[in-house]
Amino acid sequence: MQKIPSHTKARHYGMVIDLDKCTGCATCMVACYSENNVSFRDDESVKLLSINWIQVYKLTNGKPFPDTEVCYLPQPCMQCDGKDFGHPPCVSVCPAVATDFDSPTGIVSQITTRCFGCRYCMAACPYHSRKFNWWDPVWPADMQNYLSPDVSPRMRGVIEKCTFCYHRFQQARQKAYAEGNPEDIGEDDYQTACTQACPSGAITFGDLDDPAHEVYKLKNNRYAFRLLERLGTNPSVYYLSTRKWVHRACDNYLENEEPAAFANKQA
Amino acid sequence: MTTPAFPEGVKRCGNGQFILWLLPAFLVLLIAVYAMFRVWFYGLNQTNMNDAYGFAIWIWADLAVIALGGGAFFSGFLAYIIGVKNVKNIINFAVVLGVVCYTSALLILGLDVGQPLRGWFIFWHANIHSMLTEVAFCLTIYLGVLIVEFIPVILENPKIQKNRFFHHMAHNMHEIMAVFAATGVFLSFFHQGSLGGVPGVLYGRPFAFREGLFIWPWTFFLFTWSAAAVGPLFTATMCRLAEFITGKRLVKDDVYRLLAKISGWMLLTYIIAKSIDTIYWATVTAPARGFTLMDFYSNNPAYYGIWILIAEILICGFLPALILITQKGRENKKLLFGAAILAIIGLCINRWVMVLQVLAAPLKPFQEEWFVYSPAWTEVITTILPVAYGIILISLAYRFLPLFPQERELNP
């Protein structure tokens, strides 16, 4: 929506998650809670009331024992580019510009102090990536002490979601400025908390448009696909799996259709 | 009973009876207000909404109530702009109904947002791309227009009429009512439409998403059209209900028949357009995203499956439309109001589907289950609130204001 300031190099941050590698251990979720001051309650078993910026889903191929297969799918905010790089489903619906598409990074922001909790974005997001603060967050005992000053705790009545740890980008940019080379934000300088935390190395993060970055290579992998890609949301999060049933489970196909990675094979 | 406070030449019931009649409504209102304050004080955790159902029964009620309140704008359009004289006999009532519907709608919106104290950000920090912004602007301004339309009716109370300024005010406002009505129609067109746009633009939700014209999805036009078609039928039905309750005839039958005829043709054209839209969506829009029609109507935990679509289009769409466009159908009061009630139900189903089923339908194939939700008592009671509040306001208006110009003549 906004013009890219001419002095800033445009980046397009994205993620590639190898589903064949992911073990479903949920370390990414916990690292994210810790990094982003995500609140918690005593009963978190109702997942539709539970705030998670990244959530690991369990997929099964539905086949009976012993041909059963399980695949875990960590799902952060997809940071959709939407139609023509800048119109994710959620951004254009927000009545108060509390969420915006940041063209210099391709990250969808969320200003929680601006949000007044109409939840239209939640209805617009097909991924359920947006979470509402139904309750006031409470940190029991002395737990307020572990809150990070980099990310403001949210208040009741607003939407929050994954920001690709945007504060880490800001820190990297600040560092780059301080070092006198504002353009030079390397792959290692800016990584999200979940990427770093993944003990299996299933998550890769970087500039999708920069051929020097690992994600550039990975997103062009034959087995790369995106979640509900056919809706036209244009997500910045890619998934890898060599298993066809996983591809089928991640997007809607008519009976006679095949996922792209497998349709080409026959042709 | 007659007093100088009542409109000239009409009879009203005694004060005791009147208060007794309002009592249940007041009780409901009281509980609803309590629920409202709970929601405001403790937050939306007092409801049963969740992250899948960000919109729930309130938003459905909101959309339905606004659509039904559309009777005010469309009868205003007919009366003041097209100049259909006979509609003027029911226009005051339509305006009161409109005021009830729209104030309720705004109240519900104020209740539904997580941070009501920041609600004004929608105006101040308006994102003009959002259908909701369009709704908020048009709705608020239109409510202003409705109140402006309502003022002269209030001023016509005999006691108030004694004040010369108010007397002139009422007169002057009547004089230029067409200007207000025109503005109202303009605003209504947009907000009814943008309410349709609310689900229609959700391209992440293939159940709701529609292609369209410029920035407006087809639902934009369908919503306006359906509100214009069914709104007057709602006005007529409510008027008939008032006749039933008061035991008096309030408008002449030809007024009903006229509204029914206009609405009938509107409804028919609407339902044809809606059918075309549905077919296009089912055969082109949805399959392009990997969905078949039945994906949206199978395994629904509420069991209604495809029947909800059949009910909306055939039973509550074509059937009432066909009844209303035939003279015989209109002549028979039972058929006429039966058809009107069907049409109203059809409209409510449409809004229900476009709000709740949109959110309930699973999108990710690995999450096959539909999302289920049942409203909390706080939601139910505040959804009933407009009814109680409507009963009170309409009763008061009927008692003290000359809503029905034909009443004197019909009840000598």
Place this chain on the structure above:
Amino acid sequence: MKIDRRCFLSLAGGLVAGHLLSPVPWKVTDDLSIWTQNWPWTPVPETGPVTWKNTTCTMCPGGCGIKVRIIKDRVIKIEGREDHPVNRGSLCPLGYASIQYLYGPSRVKSPMKRIGERGSGNYEPITWEEAITEVSGKLGDLRKSGKSHTVACISGSDKGTIPHLFKRFLEAYGSPNFIRTPSAKDAHETAAYLAQGKKAQNVGFDLENAGYIVSFGCGLLDGCGSPGYQFSSYSRFDKDHTLVQVEPRLSNTAAKAKKWMPAKPGTDGALALGMAHVIIKKGLYNRNFIENHSFGFEDWTDDDGNIHMGFKGLVKGYTPSMVSEITGLAAGQIESLATDFARAQHPVAVCGYNECTVSSDIDKTLAVHALNALVGNINQPGGMIVFSDPEYNLPEVEKDQIASDGTAKPRADRAGTAEYPQTRYLLNMLPETIMGANGNDLPIEALLVTDANPVYTMEDNETAQEAFARIPFIVNFSSFMDETAQFADIILPDHHFLEGFRDVPAPDGVGKPVTSLSAPVVKPLYNTRNTGDVIISIAKSLGGTIDASFPWNNYEAFLKQAYNDQYTDLSRSGYVVSADKPAPWESAFANERGKYEFYPTMRHTAGNDDKSKLPDFRQVDIPGDKTNDALVLIPYKSPRIASGAIANPPFMTKTIDADMLKHERLFIQVNPETAGKLNLKQGDAAVVKTPSGEATVLVDLFEGIMPGIIAMPAGLGHTAYSKFIAGKGVNVNALLKPVFDPTFGLNKAWGIRASLQKA
């Protein structure tokens, strides 16, 4: 002017209108919204300069290196340390969430004395001086009355200086009863001792260099063992690596394995023998190792001229078709598994390290060790690594007569007695012993508990709790209000690991001798003390030889002396790796032949025939009767549930899937086929009954579990800690029951028979 109604109304109206036209409403509206953006009850974290400090996580026996982000003495975040040899950057969710324990509601904030019933959690804070006086007074009295041997210590580990201090204390005090909680170590240690001749060895697996891993039910990716080590090894796997998981349930490890082989539970030993059969038959074993460094492979003759059956002879009977019958796996599958395994680069067979089913089957463990021996992959890169603990540089313990007499008494848990001479610790035996004794002659009069939560973790939990209730005096050193702490008479809270010193040697299952240091990164938040310091204080106040055995002013001094010249390295880099390479075959085996014994001649057996010495497959008869309890319940480990001594912090509980926990109800995994027979649907409430107990659970239909088997996650059903974990789900340990090995006394049960009925 008279104020009539009209006047009043116009005045009011005027006032309202006046205010509305003024800036007041706008200002108020604006201020209100600003207020909502700064609600005083929404915290604003204080900012400041950031520092990072390295230390070691001790939330589980995994020993992962961590780096801690600190702002103004506040611990903000924990991350895995990339340069640490154990976890190489990887860290499990418990490690990340452990900051919640530092600040969390379940901390014990000062020494406590129980004032209510056991388990009620009613405590009053006391001073450290009072607490130490009370404990040493009680211990002194016992000692004086000649009951020093009735003091026991239950510890979660026997490695490192803190357990060492306890051992040392008991030795000086006069009790043989240092008891380690059951773990995979029991079977590995015993098997390594029997085959290789050295006691108390660490058995690890060099997963980072392994090329082909056959895991016999190890929860390698389910959070068992050292999750950081296993995950980081897994993260480096490429397409040339193979992981085969043998398990009746599609665990996370099985889901990520190249091949999942759902053998019937409890038949792993047979599969290992079957694999050995194929390897030997095809001649795929390592000839150098077998010929030069092993014993008992072939039939052999003893000094008396008796001919004994060798390992080869044993496995001859385990043909693929026979093993197929036992395990339910296809014969061809078994054959190709064995062939692939033997032909692969750096093959390794792994068992144990599944902390929720501590099934210490010596035969199975010996058979799995034998597989590694067959392919010559013991103490080789990517193989099974056996190494000793670091040796501490400490003065001898001074013993008086009471101490010498006391330590010479038989252990209360019967380990190391004539009955079970080759076993070191048998905590599972303790409840039976206590319950069997009469009230005046209890085998345990006082109990010290450190780094353990036996009241929660012990199988046949109800009996265990009854037994603990009979112990007159329990002292607990836990930092948190866990179940065992709630049984204690005195709680002497240790620091959280981010607040104190402690060494962390030999992480579970890790294939290299790493010792790490956990050093304080923040000042202690509450009135807690390092357990090492407390033990030294207690020893000092007991006086005499006990005092003399503890010539240190504090734990840090002791730690420094224990590690001697290694301490500098340890505190500088946070870890030391004590040997570059594992012992070569020539010097690795400490038995009299200096060889790996496929035929464990030392093995203590009931009979003296070859088959009972050899790791023959012996089906374990699990508790329950076959007709009424038609199903078999197995516990399973989830990486999202801490199932050891420490319960889930809130962050981890938040990650638990909706198909595992619903409000307070736990889901039990049932195969749809089994559920169909029982007329159970997804989400149905059902009662699961075992010989040990019963519980109401919800049914989760899962195709990935063998029909006839039902599985429950371990680590839930806590009653203590805080509302964030207490009261959620069922403690699976309450439904399990140990089956004791007749000669080792270890628990061999891998599950329990159960019935499941609609509630």
Place this chain on the structure above:
Amino acid sequence: MFPFLYEWSWYLGQYLFMGAAGFAISVVGAGLTYCIVMSIIHTMQEDEHADH
């Protein structure tokens, strides 16, 4: 809503939207003002008549 706010962008849609909103408010406002003014005038005229 106003050009000095963050979300304002200088392009046609913004003018159209805010223009239409402003227009509607102006029409209603002007109409109402007209009525009030006219009513005041009429009332005063009547008062003059009454005085005569």
